[in-house]
Amino acid sequence: MKQESALMRGPNDPGLQNPSRRTLLLGSAGAMAAVSVLGFTPLAKADEPKSLPDYAAWKERNALIVHSANTMETQRGAIGNGVITSSDRLFVRNNLPAPPASVTDNPDAWEVRMEGVKNPRTLTVGDLKQMGVTTVASVLQCSGNGRAFFPHGASGTQWSVGAAGCIMWTGVPLKDVVEALGGPVDGTRYITSTGGETLPDGLDPKTIIVERSVPTRAMETALLAWEMNDEPLTHTHGGPLRMVVPGYYGVNNVKYVKNVAFTENQTDAKIQASGYRVRDVGVKGAPDQPSMWEMNVKSWVTSPLESGQSGRNMIYGVAFGGTVPLEKVDVSVDGGKTWKQARFLGPDLGPYAWRPFVLAADLAAGEHRIVSRATDVQGNTQPEGRIENERGYGHNGWSDHGVTVAIS
Amino acid sequence: MKQESALMRGPNDPGLQNPSRRTLLLGSAGAMAAVSVLGFTPLAKADEPKSLPDYAAWKERNALIVHSANTMETQRGAIGNGVITSSDRLFVRNNLPAPPASVTDNPDAWEVRMEGVKNPRTLTVGDLKQMGVTTVASVLQCSGNGRAFFPHGASGTQWSVGAAGCIMWTGVPLKDVVEALGGPVDGTRYITSTGGETLPDGLDPKTIIVERSVPTRAMETALLAWEMNDEPLTHTHGGPLRMVVPGYYGVNNVKYVKNVAFTENQTDAKIQASGYRVRDVGVKGAPDQPSMWEMNVKSWVTSPLESGQSGRNMIYGVAFGGTVPLEKVDVSVDGGKTWKQARFLGPDLGPYAWRPFVLAADLAAGEHRIVSRATDVQGNTQPEGRIENERGYGHNGWSDHGVTVAIS
Incomplete structure (x- = not known):
């Protein structure tokens, strides 16, 4: 999601599919430099790369569905019915070019600066590993997961359901x-995390840097994670160290985190100030619009997807x-029209994890529209429709x- | 474990390290046939194969530590601190040569015969998938895990701690x-499961077949599993279908299961009648000795293993x-001499799962003997020493x- 926000534009902008127009939007550094910054040349759908x-x-x-060299989503049929998503099936959403892969050669040497606390300090991952440890299961989901269902052609990667997975994170609280x-300095209201990507010359850093602020209430559950699914965190997913904010949209889980600051205000980086803001279609992003922080209640069917035989079918x-x-x-x-309550499958990994579900249904021959609708313990339930918004964020409508x- | 029981012999038997003596024990089919049946040639320790x-x-x-072509254990340092063991790190213990790998090409076609029930029937995996589904986390552990610590030289694979893992199983209850x-026929007291391996000609099937009986109380929790860790069950681990008895030693979790019968008595197959029986050193196996069914309470340290720096250390x-x-x-x-209670790490996956634990300890320079001692909710706790027994089964002594x- 991060890159799209840096490339914010109106839905009818003809530059959407036009690499040269697109690069111009990045500033004066010129088209080739921008392509290099992004690490890939935007491709038309027909040119979708076939390899990873x-x-x-x-x-x-x-x-995986490979949308581009830095956007890959899990096929709906590959999501499975497990409580944890296998790392090799998890979606990828990279923004800036990552630091050199060699940073994960010696993960314990990676440094993170802690600021906005009474005793600011630079700590290595090795230091963090002696300070505490927790393991938390949490859904990682892109803010734009479900964007493909918006009819107005919301710009950005056309994610269907697969820009999400449930991950086991290990790190220090x-x-x-x-x-x-x-403790935090008095008066701070946000936790602001900065990614350690190298910023290109010639561009205003504020327009490109990955720096996100979340409310300090997230301190109760956030962790600085060095492991994902019981393996050292890969370079692909933000290793050696990633800010993980359980239950928050993906963008807040800053990769290669090099700075964590308790701040009075949100960062004025574009990715925060105007990116990831929910607003009406056609409206530009601005700091007074809701930011993509806590995720809403959501579900989708993973099986069957296309066809089945009449009689008893297990719906997952x-x-x-x-x-x-x-x-x-x-x-x-x-x-x-009619609903039946499904049964959860497998152990409950806690409030931030997803729960696979299953329902045995007798299906007659013919076409069936299978939908699911989740409700949380506070009574929030998925709406039927979309909440239309410019960038196609936070879609949890059950109908789409x-x-x-087809049952035969 | 299964093969060793078919090769049961006294601890001082010189044939223990002698392939030709060993094959003779199998019967009259001759040395080469036996080698082929087992799928590997027994090797001296120095000849340990280097590849999988x-x-x-x-x-x-x-x-992995590759003990032989059909016994591989997880390195202690590779066990990690996750709630689930990654399939590619899980130990392997095969017994007879598996059915052709092609049986997992179309797993839904695999058949299992159900007997000792009021309406006996042959069901395919495809049938089972429509009958119900559950996902259960359970430790899979070889009965001989820890055998290497027995001083009398218990015969069989010299497992240290790595013939165990915690697995997520999915299948029908x-x-x-x-x-x-x-329902079961009246008067039945055991569930007897038979593996689908092809038995070699020229040998008494009872001496070689993998057929295990467990008490009918296991029916409450057992499942016929077609998935392991959210992937179709591999041929390596018993796919297309495996009997999983949560909390029971590995041998009871019969691979390639082709027959499940409710029976009045335990099977007279050697693997049940004399194999997997706990008895004093030097005593032969017999049906009146305790069978390796429910596992006992156990724990071990996974990190640090060799060295560390003085100061705070996280013990996992x-x-x-x-x-x-x-x-x-x-x-x-x-x-x-002195003990501190560790903290469990990560979500609780239920009564049959393992729980990673962690303790922050300040370690001074010098040598430290780090041990762990688990206690269950019924007050069972690991003993300090071994319970000496002929085959080195069920070792849960904390000292070994x-x-x-070495802390420097």
Whole structure:
């Protein structure tokens, strides 16, 4: 998502599919420099690359839809029904070119500066590993997951359902680090994290830097993570160190995190000030619009997807409540006319994790529209429709997320 | 473990390290036939194969100790601190040559015969998938895990701590299948599962077949599993279908299961009648000795293993209670003189799963013996020593499982 916000433009802008126009938007450094900054040349859909980029070559190609060299989503049929998403099937959304892959050769040497605390200090990952440790399961989801369903042609990667996964993160609770450094400075209201990507010359850093602010309430659950799914955090996913804010949209989980500051105000970096802001279609992003922080309640069906045989069918899917635990998931096989409560499958990994669900349904021959609708313990439930918005963020409408299955 | 039981012999038998003597024990079919049956030629320790066998070539070589072509354990340092063991790091213990790998080409076509129920029937995996589904995390552990610590030289693979892992299994609850078939026949006391390996000609099937009986109380939790860690169950680990009995030793989790029968008595197959029986050193196996069913409470340290720096050190390990949930784990850094309670790390995946644990300890320079001792909610706790027994089964003594670490 991060790159799209740096390239914010109106939905009818003809430059959307035009590389030279696109690069001009980045500033005066010229087209070739911009292409190099982004690490790839924007491609028309027909030119979609067939192979994985080098930095993600270890991924399971068949599980992914490769939108571009830095946007890959998990195929709906590859999401599975597990409580954890296998790392090699997890979506990828990179923004700036990553630091050299060699930073993960010696992860313990990576440094993060802690500021806005009573005793500011630079700590290595090696230091952090002795300060505390926790393991938290949390859904990682791009703010634009579901964007493909918006009819107004919201700009950005056309994610369907697969820009999401449930991940086991291991690292030090941010709270432990902050307490060891004397606590936040008085009057601070945000935690501002900065990514360690090298910024290109000739561009205003504020327009390109990955720097995100989240409210200090996130300190209770955030962690500085060095492991993902019981493996050292890969370069692909932000290693050696990533800010993880359980239940918050992906962009807030800053990769290669090199600076964490308690601040009075949100950063004025473009990715925060005007990017990731929910506003009406046609409106530009601005700091007074809602920011993409806590995720909303959401679910989708993962099986069956296309066809099936009449009789008993097991309908599978995944559901999560963002920062609020789930209450239930209902499933309809008639497009939402009638509903039955599904059963959760497998252990509950906590409030920020997703829960696979299953419902046994008897399906007659013919076409069925299968939809799911999750409800959290606070009574929030998925709406039927979209909340239309310029960039196609936060779509959790149950109707668009359904599948049409031919039963024979 | 299965093969060793078919090769049962006294601890002082000189044939233990002698391939030709060993093959003779198998019967009259001759040495070469026996070697072919076992799928490998027994090797002296110095000849330990350096590469993985073809059927396990997808495994992470560096995570494993390859004892032989059908016995590979996870390195202690590769166990990690995750709630689930990655499939490519999981130990392998095969017994008979597996059915052709092609059986997993179309897993839904695999058949299992259900007997000892009111309406006996042959079901395919495809049928089972419509009958019900559950996902259960359970420790898979070889009965002989820890055998290497027995001083009397218990015969069989010299497993240290790595013949164990915590796995997420998905399949149909056995209970659902049995209820659909009218329930067990009256008077049955055991669930007897038979593996689908092709038996070699010229040998008495009873001496070689993988057929295990467990008490019918296991019906409440057992499942017929077709997935492991959210992937179709591999041929390596018993796919297309495996009997999984949560909290029971590995051998009861019959691979390539082709027959499940409710029976009045335990099978008279050697692997049940005399194999996997706990008895004094020097005594032969017999049906009146305890069988290796439910696992006992156990833990071990996974980090640090060799050296460390003085000051604060995070001590990691894993612990489980077999069929009983854990209460706590205590850790000692002075060989058991003083203990501190560790903290569990990550979500609790249920009573049959293991729990990673961590303790922050201040270590002075010098040598430290680090040991861990788990206690379950019924008050069972790991003993200090071994319970000496002929085959080196069920070792959960905390002293042997510790590590000596040099702190500088």
